[in-house]
Amino acid sequence: MPNRIERNSALPLDLLVDEAVFDLEVRHIWHDDWVFAAPVDAVSEPGDHVVVQIGRQSVIVVRGADLAIHALANACSHRGTPLVTESGNTRRFTCPYHAWTYGDDGALLSVPYSSTDEVPRERHGLMSYRTAQWHGLVFVSLNDDVEPLEERLALIDPYVRPLALDRLHHDVAGHATEVWNANWKPIYSAAIDSYSNFQAHAETIEPVSPTDAAYYLAGSARSTVTGGESMQRADHVVIAIPPSFVAVAWPDTMLWRAVSPVDVERTSVRIGMASQTPPGDAVAVNLPGWDAAFIDEDRTLVELIQRNARTPFVPGPLLDIEAALGDFHDYLAWRLTGADPENPVIAAAPGDRPEPSS
Numbered sequence: 001m002p003n004r005i006e007r008n009s010a011l012p013l014d015l016l017v018d019e020a021v022f023d024l025e026v027r028h029i030w031h032d033d034w035v036f037a038a039p040v041d042a043v044s045e046p047g048d049h050v051v052v053q054i055g056r057q058s059v060i061v062v063r064g065a066d067l068a069i070h071a072l073a074n075a076c077s078h079r080g081t082p083l084v085t086e087s088g089n090t091r092r093f094t095c096p097y098h099a100w101t102y103g104d105d106g107a108l109l110s111v112p113y114s115s116t117d118e119v120p121r122e123r124h125g126l127m128s129y130r131t132a133q134w135h136g137l138v139f140v141s142l143n144d145d146v147e148p149l150e151e152r153l154a155l156i157d158p159y160v161r162p163l164a165l166d167r168l169h170h171d172v173a174g175h176a177t178e179v180w181n182a183n184w185k186p187i188y189s190a191a192i193d194s195y196s197n198f199q200a201h202a203e204t205i206e207p208v209s210p211t212d213a214a215y216y217l218a219g220s221a222r223s224t225v226t227g228g229e230s231m232q233r234a235d236h237v238v239i240a241i242p243p244s245f246v247a248v249a250w251p252d253t254m255l256w257r258a259v260s261p262v263d264v265e266r267t268s269v270r271i272g273m274a275s276q277t278p279p280g281d282a283v284a285v286n287l288p289g290w291d292a293a294f295i296d297e298d299r300t301l302v303e304l305i306q307r308n309a310r311t312p313f314v315p316g317p318l319l320d321i322e323a324a325l326g327d328f329h330d331y332l333a334w335r336l337t338g339a340d341p342e343n344p345v346i347a348a349a350p351g352d353r354p355e356p357s358s
């Protein structure tokens with residue numbers, strides 16, 4: 001067990017390359033917790049489906065004919081062949097190998113050249129997993145006993161609810177996915193790190209949202225909300241839901257990042273946007289100054305950190321301004337070492353800003 005995860009210090013760098021730690025993370029985080037799958041808009045019509053990787057499990061998230069959202073194992077019940085590799089729309093999933101065919105709820109419907117005695121249909125449907133929605137976002141858990149998502153996010157919900165994010169239209173066609181050469185933890189950390197604005201993002205974020213105008217609102221091991229001033233816009237809220245999801249949100253726009261580990265040193269990073277403009281209209285996102293180049297700046301930094309992960313390193317202290325990162329460390333300690341996830345910090349009531357600290 002990694003017992004060197006502390007709220008007030010940086011992560012030991014060997015945790016970015018250690019295969020045994022990665023296996024623990026798969027078991028106790030990715031296969032055990034809620035993981036962001038997609039915006040609801042990506043599965044709005046019956047048959048709409050997306051393929052998402054949750055830990056080592058490929059999952060089909062599909063809107064059924066019953067209008068419910070199902071999460072199904074993307075592995076044929078015959079010999080395990082993935083049924084689909086891409087998002088799309090279909091009412092039936094037919095295996096490319098021997099054409100066993102499943103409904104959009106995972107039920108096995110037909111098996112060529114077999115009787116129902118030979119393959120009892122009801123025993124060989126696809127495994128299905130829990131799904132839940134929160135403000136237009138779909139989460140999946142491979143763990144049947146996971147705590148309800150609304151409990152998990154109860155602390156931050158009052159800060160996010162006023163934004164009415166489920167009114168926004170997600171630019172589903174505009175989602176971008178990149179594989180970064182870094183462990184998932186520094187990628188998640190970079191996404192919640194407003195301390196870096198003045199330096200790492202001096203030309204991109206800092207002019208529109210300065211480091212010294214960022215503030216912590218509320219958080220715990222379970223989730224965090226921070227805020228910040230945005231030039232010529234309402235203040236934004238940063239929504240951090242470990243292990244997979246971070247968004248910057250205004251009442252009319254949201255930019256989100258989702259991380260999913262490929263292996264211990266590579267991570268898939270999905271980037272998406274939502275706005276008040278229905279997709280297809282000319283201007284989908286109106287964010288003057290919020291140049292998406294800031295995401296490339298994060299990529300460069302985390303890939304550099306990863307290169308140092310095999311060198312001796314004594315973790316440095318985290319500052320007060322890095323409290324959101326402290327919450328993420330509490331999350332890791334909760335999942336990996338069984339530490340208590342409680343002790344939420346509430347710096348300001350919903351709708352308020354904390355007092356300036358100077």
Ligand code: FES
Pocket residue numbers: 076077078079080081095096097098099100
């Ligand atoms: S592996 Fe899918 S039908 Fe045989």
Ligand SMILES: [Fe+2]
Pocket residue numbers: 190191193196200201294298
């Ligand atoms: Fe950053």
